[in-house]
Amino acid sequence: MLHKINLENILFLDIETVPEFSSYEEMDEQKQLLWDEKSKYQRKEEFTPEEFYERAGIWSEFGKIICISVGFFSFRNGSRNFRVTSFKGEEEKLLRDFTALLEEYFFQPYHLLCAHNGKEFDFPYIARRMLIHNMRLPSKLNLxxxxxxxxxxxxxxxxxxxxxxxxxxxxxxxTHVLGIPSPKEDIDGSMVREVFYKEKDIDRIVEYCERDVVAIAQVILKLRQENLLSDTEITSIE
Structure with a gap:
């Protein structure tokens, strides 16, 4: 079935998230209490709510999206190209820009969104953050x-x-077991918060996110038993 999907109909994506605030102390008292309650099960007695707050980015109620990277295939004149671009910065704006992409180019019934662990993380996270910003959900996220x-x-x-x-x-x-070049060349997910809040280097995060998008596309190619993308077939769009 996977072989029957037209690769040009898939939008590959990955998101990077961080805690909504740079520190626990920046939350108001009510939000702190809600965080204490939400995180209690996972942190148990090993961490205080303050210590555990560095992980808040994985929860859409306490985190925010700082980057959405996307990629798509293009086949022209017998050549294959994979184009990658990113939406970064202020959350509401990047979500609106991402929505505009979906509604203009990936709105048909045959269009698909693809991510790694997307059904558990990326897709619901994006949808929840859109609703928090009082945005209408695009059809591809309204399930x-x-x-x-x-x-x-x-x-x-x-x-x-x-x-x-x-x-x-x-x-x-x-990617390792499938023989795909590793996307984790610079930073990993555990470092995104520090790079964003302390180093203030969003471009470094964007590069990391875009490498993940390429890796996801490579996995699909591998599962279809097709040739992997070469560096010359990957184009970054500003």
């Missing part, structure tokens, strides 16, 4: 009333599970 086979999402982690619900595989591990 209400849709049957499972009508959901326009591909998830490379789900594809690798082959029906095993217990199995979690990181993108880094998956």
């Amino acid at each position: 209400f009333g849709k049957k499972p086979w009508e959901v326009p999402h591909l998830d490379t982690m789900e594809l690798w599970k082959f029906g095993d619900f217990k199995h979690y595989t990181s993108l880094k591990l998956l």
Whole structure:
């Protein structure tokens, strides 16, 4: 079935998130109490709420998106090209720009969104942050009333599970076992908060996010048993 999908109909994406505030102390008292309650199960007695706040970016209620990178295939005159671009900076604006892309170029029923662990993280995170900003959900993220086979999402982690619900595989591990060049050349997810708030280097984060998008596309090619992208076939769009 995967082989029957037109690669040009897939929008590959990855997001980078950080805690909404640079520190626990910046939250108001009510938000601190809500964070204490939300994080209690995971931090147990090992961390205080303040210490655990550095991980707040993984929860859409306490984090925010600072980058959405996307990529798509283009086939022209017998050549293959994979184009990558990013939306970065202020969250509401990047979400509106991302929505505009979906509504102008990836709105048809046959268009699909693809991410690694996207069904558990990227797609719901984007949708929740849009609603927090009082934005209308684009059709590709509005899943209400849709049957499972009508959901326009591909998830490379789900594809690798082959029906095993217990199995979690990181993108880094998956690329390694499939013989795909690792996307983790500079930073990893645990470093994004520090690079954003302390180093204030959003461009470094964008480069990291775009490498993940390329890696996700490479995984799809590998699962289709097609040739991987070469460096000359990848184009970054400003």
